[in-house]
Amino acid sequence: MSAAFTFNASATDGAARVGEMSCPHGRIRTPAFMPVGTAGTVKAMLPETVRETGADIVLGNTYHLMLRPGAEQVAALGGLHTFMNWDGPILTDSGGFQVMSLAKLRKISEQGVTFQSHIDGATFELTPERSIEIQCLLGADIQMVFDECTRYPCERDEARASMELSMRWAERSREAFASMGHAGQALFGIVQGGVHADLREASARALCEMDFDGYAVGGLAVGEGQELMLETLGRTVPLLPDDRPRYLMGVGTPQDLILSVARGVDMFDCVMPTRSGRHGQVFGWDGRVNLRNASHADDPRPLDETSSCPAARDYSRAYLHHLVKSREYLGAMLLSWANLHFYQQLMARMRAAIVEGRFEAFAKQTLARLSADGNQV
Amino acid sequence: MSAAFTFNASATDGAARVGEMSCPHGRIRTPAFMPVGTAGTVKAMLPETVRETGADIVLGNTYHLMLRPGAEQVAALGGLHTFMNWDGPILTDSGGFQVMSLAKLRKISEQGVTFQSHIDGATFELTPERSIEIQCLLGADIQMVFDECTRYPCERDEARASMELSMRWAERSREAFASMGHAGQALFGIVQGGVHADLREASARALCEMDFDGYAVGGLAVGEGQELMLETLGRTVPLLPDDRPRYLMGVGTPQDLILSVARGVDMFDCVMPTRSGRHGQVFGWDGRVNLRNASHADDPRPLDETSSCPAARDYSRAYLHHLVKSREYLGAMLLSWANLHFYQQLMARMRAAIVEGRFEAFAKQTLARLSADGNQV
Numbered sequence: 001m002s003a004a005f006t007f008n009a010s011a012t013d014g015a016a017r018v019g020e021m022s023c024p025h026g027r028i029r030t031p032a033f034m035p036v037g038t039a040g041t042v043k044a045m046l047p048e049t050v051r052e053t054g055a056d057i058v059l060g061n062t063y064h065l066m067l068r069p070g071a072e073q074v075a076a077l078g079g080l081h082t083f084m085n086w087d088g089p090i091l092t093d094s095g096g097f098q099v100m101s102l103a104k105l106r107k108i109s110e111q112g113v114t115f116q117s118h119i120d121g122a123t124f125e126l127t128p129e130r131s132i133e134i135q136c137l138l139g140a141d142i143q144m145v146f147d148e149c150t151r152y153p154c155e156r157d158e159a160r161a162s163m164e165l166s167m168r169w170a171e172r173s174r175e176a177f178a179s180m181g182h183a184g185q186a187l188f189g190i191v192q193g194g195v196h197a198d199l200r201e202a203s204a205r206a207l208c209e210m211d212f213d214g215y216a217v218g219g220l221a222v223g224e225g226q227e228l229m230l231e232t233l234g235r236t237v238p239l240l241p242d243d244r245p246r247y248l249m250g251v252g253t254p255q256d257l258i259l260s261v262a263r264g265v266d267m268f269d270c271v272m273p274t275r276s277g278r279h280g281q282v283f284g285w286d287g288r289v290n291l292r293n294a295s296h297a298d299d300p301r302p303l304d305e306t307s308s309c310p311a312a313r314d315y316s317r318a319y320l321h322h323l324v325k326s327r328e329y330l331g332a333m334l335l336s337w338a339n340l341h342f343y344q345q346l347m348a349r350m351r352a353a354i355v356e357g358r359f360e361a362f363a364k365q366t367l368a369r370l371s372a373d374g375n376q377v
Numbered sequence: 378m379s380a381a382f383t384f385n386a387s388a389t390d391g392a393a394r395v396g397e398m399s400c401p402h403g404r405i406r407t408p409a410f411m412p413v414g415t416a417g418t419v420k421a422m423l424p425e426t427v428r429e430t431g432a433d434i435v436l437g438n439t440y441h442l443m444l445r446p447g448a449e450q451v452a453a454l455g456g457l458h459t460f461m462n463w464d465g466p467i468l469t470d471s472g473g474f475q476v477m478s479l480a481k482l483r484k485i486s487e488q489g490v491t492f493q494s495h496i497d498g499a500t501f502e503l504t505p506e507r508s509i510e511i512q513c514l515l516g517a518d519i520q521m522v523f524d525e526c527t528r529y530p531c532e533r534d535e536a537r538a539s540m541e542l543s544m545r546w547a548e549r550s551r552e553a554f555a556s557m558g559h560a561g562q563a564l565f566g567i568v569q570g571g572v573h574a575d576l577r578e579a580s581a582r583a584l585c586e587m588d589f590d591g592y593a594v595g596g597l598a599v600g601e602g603q604e605l606m607l608e609t610l611g612r613t614v615p616l617l618p619d620d621r622p623r624y625l626m627g628v629g630t631p632q633d634l635i636l637s638v639a640r641g642v643d644m645f646d647c648v649m650p651t652r653s654g655r656h657g658q659v660f661g662w663d664g665r666v667n668l669r670n671a672s673h674a675d676d677p678r679p680l681d682e683t684s685s686c687p688a689a690r691d692y693s694r695a696y697l698h699h700l701v702k703s704r705e706y707l708g709a710m711l712l713s714w715a716n717l718h719f720y721q722q723l724m725a726r727m728r729a730a731i732v733e734g735r736f737e738a739f740a741k742q743t744l745a746r747l748s749a750d751g752n753q754v
Contacts, residue, residue, distance in 0.1 A: 040699060044706035048687075069674065069699045077677055077695050085691050297446065300454055310425075314462050318454050322417065322446045329421035329709060 003184035005142075005213050007245045007266075013359040015237070015264040018351045021245055023089040023141035024184040025081060028056040030245060030266040031350055033257065033343045034091060036274065039064045040074075040084040043274050044332040045340065047086045053309070053337070054344030057089040057141075059269045062134050063098035066124065067117045071137040079139030091269070092140035094131045094173070094190075097149045097218075097250070108148065110165070128172035132187075136180045143181070144216065145173035147190045152222045159194035166192045167206045174210050186213035188247060194219060195228050197235050204239035215240045216247040217265075221256070230259055237264040254283055254346055254370055258363045261350050273343050277335035280324035283342045284312075286372050291335070296321040309341035380561035382519075382590050384622045384643075390736040392614070392641040395728045398591075398622055400466040400518035401561040402458060405433040407622060407643040408727055410634065410720045411468060413651065416441045417451075417461040420651050421709040422717065424463045430686070430714070431721030434518075435463055436646045439472035439511050440479065443501065444494045448514040456516030468646070469517035471508045471550070471567075474526045474595075474627070485525065487542070505549035509564075513557045520558070521593065522550035524567045529599045536571035543569045544583045551587050563590035565624060571596060572605050574612050581616035592617045593624040594642075598633070607636055614641040631660055631723055631747055635740045638727050650720045654712035657701035660719045661689075663749050668712070673698040686718035 007030075009019035021028040035042045035050055037058045042050050050058060060080055065071060074083050080090055096113075099106060103115035103124075112127030131146035147166040150159050170189050177187040189207035193199030207215060217236050220229045233248065240246055247267035248260050257268055273283065280292040284304055289296075299317040307313045311334040323331030346366075353362035384407075386396035398405040412419045412427055414435045419427050427435060437457055442448060451460050457467055473490075476483060480492035480501075489504030508523035524543040527536050547566050554564040566584035570576030584592060594613050597606045610625065617623055624644035625637050634645055650660065657669040661681055666673075676694040684690045688711040700708030723743075730739035 039703050039705060040696070041705050041707040044710070046707070046710065068703060069695070073675065073695075076675065077693060083693070083696050083699075085696070298450065298453060316454060316460070318446070318450075319417070319460050319462070322460075326416050326445060328416060328418050329706060330418040330423070332706060333421070333423065333710070 005184055005186035007214065007243065009242070011355045013354040013357050014262065016261050016350070016354050016359045017264060017266065018354045019245070019266060021089075023057075023186065024182070025087060025089045025141050026056065028089055029347075029351060031257075031261045031347055032056060032267050033347045034059045034267065034269040035340055035343075036061070036269055036271045037084060037086070037090075038271070039068065040080065042336075042340070044278065044329070044336045045274070047084060049337060050086070050340065051088065053341040054348060055088075055340065057091060058086055060084075060090050060092045060138060060140065061098060062092050062095035062131060062138070063102065065092075065138060066095065066126075066134050067119055067122075071134040075137040075139070079137075081139060089141040090139070091142040092135045092138055092144065093249075094144040094146040095126050095134070096131070096147045099126055100149055100151075110168075112146070112169075128169045129176045132173050132176035132180055136177075136182070136185075139182075140185070142186045142188060142214070143177060144188050145170040145190055145212075147192060147218060149222065150192055150194045150219045152194065152219070152224050154194050156196055156199075159196055160199055163192040163194075163199050163203050166190065167203060170207060171210060174212070188212055188214040188216050188245075190216040190218040190249070191236055191240075192219045195224055195232050197232070200232060200236045201239055204236060208239075208241060212244070214245040214247060214267075216249050218249045220248065221251045226256065226259075229256075230263065233260060233265070234263050254343070255367060257343075257346060258350065258367060261354075262359070262363055273339035274336045277337075277339045278332040280331070280335065282320075282335055283339050285342075285366070285369050287370050289317075291317065291320050291324050293321075303338055307338075307341065309338055311335070311337040312341065382561055382563035384591065384620065386619070388732045390731040390734050391639065393638050393727070393731045393736045394641060394643065395731045396622070396643060398466075400434075400563065401559070402464060402466045402518050403433065405466055406724075406728060408634075408638045408724055409433060409644050410724045411436045411644065411646040412717055412720075413438070413646055413648045414461060414463070414467075415648070416445065417457065419713075419717070421655065421706070421713045422651070424461060426714060427463070427717065428465065430718040431725060432465075432717065434466040434468060437461075437467055437469045437515060437517065438475060439469050439508060439515070440475035442469075442515060443472065443503075443511050444496055444499075448511040452514040452516070456514075458516060466518040467516070468519040469512045469515055469521065470626075471521040471523040472503050472511070473508070473524045476503055477526055477528070487545075489523070489546075505546045506553045509550050509553035509557055513554075513559070513562075516559075517562065519563045519565060519591070520554060521565050522547040522567055522589075524569060524595060526599065527569055527571045527596045529571065529596075529601050531571050533573055533576075536573055537576055540569040540571070540576050540580050543567065544580060547584060548587060551589070565589055565591040565593050565622075567593040567595040567626070568613055568617075569596045572601055572609050574609070577609060577613045578616055581613060585616075585618060589621070591622040591624060591644075593626050595626045597625065598628045603633065603636075606633075607640065610637060610642070611640050631720070632744060634720075634723060635727065635744060638731075639736070639740055650716035651713045654714075654716045655709040657708070657712065659697075659712050660716050662743070662746050664747050666694075668694065668697050668701050670698075680715055684715075684718065686715055688712070688714040689718060
């Protein structure tokens with residue numbers, strides 16, 4: 001059918017690749033960075049400004065939206081696209097990760113997770129079936145299987161049991177999606193297994209047998225460090241089918257993105273550009289700048305006079321420093337904007353470099369510039 | 378000289394009038410509403426969005442800017458226009474009002490006021506001369522004399538002494554401005570005298586003898602109530618020269634604006650549209666709406682589907698309610714925007730009604746609609 005979810009990689013350069021996904025709400029150029037719209041808003045950004053930065057797709061959080069305003073409420077109001085005034089594609093996570101990191105009094109069983117809302121203490125249950133139901137009520141173009149994000153560090157036996165539970169939940173998610181998903185919507189599996197190569201391999205094989213529209217690598221960027229993350233990623237990606245998009249969840253710094261694209265990743269999401277922006281940190285081609293630092297107080301230069309982003313081009317560092325120090329809304333607005341614009345520019349330049357067969361040189365050069373700030377994670 | 382500050386009233390309708398001021402940074406259509414950019418930013422608004430709402434001029438607060446980042450700092454960075462990326466006219470207050478309302482350990486003398494910053498306790502002094510110096514360092518198109526805003530309620534003798542001090546400070550401000558002001562910049566006097574008609578008259582006469590570019594009515598909207606405010610205003614405005622703009626400081630609700638334009642006021646400033654927006658209150662033709670109210674949780678209607686403002690037109694009340702309840706930045710951004718747009722629309726409609734000689738009918742009809750909400754101040 002014409003509305004089917006599709007993914008086509010049109011160019012490769014080493015393991016890196018450029019492609020395009022097609023969803024009910026539009027196309028997504030890959031490698032793609034998805035701004036995080038936690039509670040139905042990319043924090044401190046107008047949706048049209050998110051679009052103008054070059055974002056094709058945003059992420060919504062099942063956990064946050066199920067608690068407030070509630071999935072049925074969003075559905076009654078026309079779905080998440082209408083609710084948040086974003087007419088492009090939306091990917092929703094399954095809620096699993098944030099139940100573990102935010103909710104109170106969690107209780108995990110084979111069936112799913114019961115927990116208390118961090119907002120008002122009300123009790124909720126998330127199961128694979130309920131997670132998919134919520135994602136369908138929200139109307140997400142791309143949905144994620146319900147999984148348990150294995151904590152780090154984690155002993156092998158516990159990591160195995162956690163991964164195997166996630167695989168059983170993946171199968172239940174798949175069955176639920178088969179009956180509830182709409183035409184063109186996609187469901188992605190999530191590889192777990194911690195930093196254990198054989199567990200990752202078992203997880204990838206199990207998921208591939210279930211045949212998902214795309215495959216995410218989960219359970220990374222949870223404290224293992226960049227080296228171990230990249231090692232695990234490098235071993236996992238080759239286990240995934242070439243004709244499906246690969247999504248590295250919750251990652252990361254500009255360096256992480258470059259090094260992961262080099263390993264064949266097509267999609268990313270991370271709160272870093274918006275959260276850092278709210279805290280006065282900005283990303284640029286020469287690394288990170290902390291605008292809280294008093295050294296910026298009398299600096300008349302903009303963040304980047306060559307940028308096409310008004311936030312980076314039209315305001316002095318001294319003014320941005322003043323806004324951050326004064327805790328003005330406009331500080332969070334401008335720095336979130338500048339950071340999201342930078343992230344999208346990075347993705348655009350990576351896509352161009354891949355198409356032109358010069359990704360390795362681009363990556364090397366850009367990584368060298370980015371590390372100039374000397375304070376990278 | 379061509380750069381001279383000018384004011385021309387081009388149409389009158391009863392006491393109401395339409396005109397235009399010309400400043401170094403552009404023209405200002407009157408009656409004008411000036412959004413308040415306290416610390417060098419109209420809170421939660423991009424400057425280009427402020428402009429798009431129809432604002433010709435914004436207000437900056439001398440008190441806030443002298444404390445942070447400091448007037449000399451702003452001057453070194455090219456002045457307030459460059460600093461906040463607003464190339465239109467700017468009016469600055471004298472700092473007097475906020476020294477009284479915000480600073481700690483104030484000590485008033487004939488010379489001026491010494492006080493401690495509410496931010497870090499540092500000691501500052503404001504005198505008429507320093508206030509004008511700061512306003513010149515900021516580069517304000519329209520500057521205000523340094524005055525003491527008489528508290529309310531206030532006994533006659535105290536109100537008289539306070540007003541007479543303000544008049545001596547006005548004269549010193551005028552002398553300071555004569556030596557420091559730049560071509561085309563304007564200095565406005567401020568009528569004080571509390572709610573005492575004879576003191577207001579004495580103050581107005583004293584200021585007119587000093588010959589200012591415009592005249593403000595200060596010391597109102599400080600707790601005396603709308604009736605007493607309008608009564609005092611109605612007695613004060615006729616004492617001011619027809620060929621100079623009249624500015625009612627710190628006012629007010631949409632009703633206040635209509636009733637004051639009817640009495641011949643040309644300019645207003647107020648934090649109400651932005652502050653209310655941050656607290657979930659929106660203004661519209663049918664009165665105020667409190668979006669915190671649970672009744673909006675499932676309301677798919679926008680604030681005003683006929684509005685040309687995206688904030689009022691493109692988001693459901695249910696979504697705005699969700700943003701306010703979730704304390705999301707976007708809630709403050711959209712509601713400040715919608716409110717400033719509404720205020721500017723109100724000014725535009727008043728100007729059109731005056732030009733067309735139907736202001737009284739417009740005022741009557743609009744006041745009736747506005748009171749429909751039943752919860753006006």
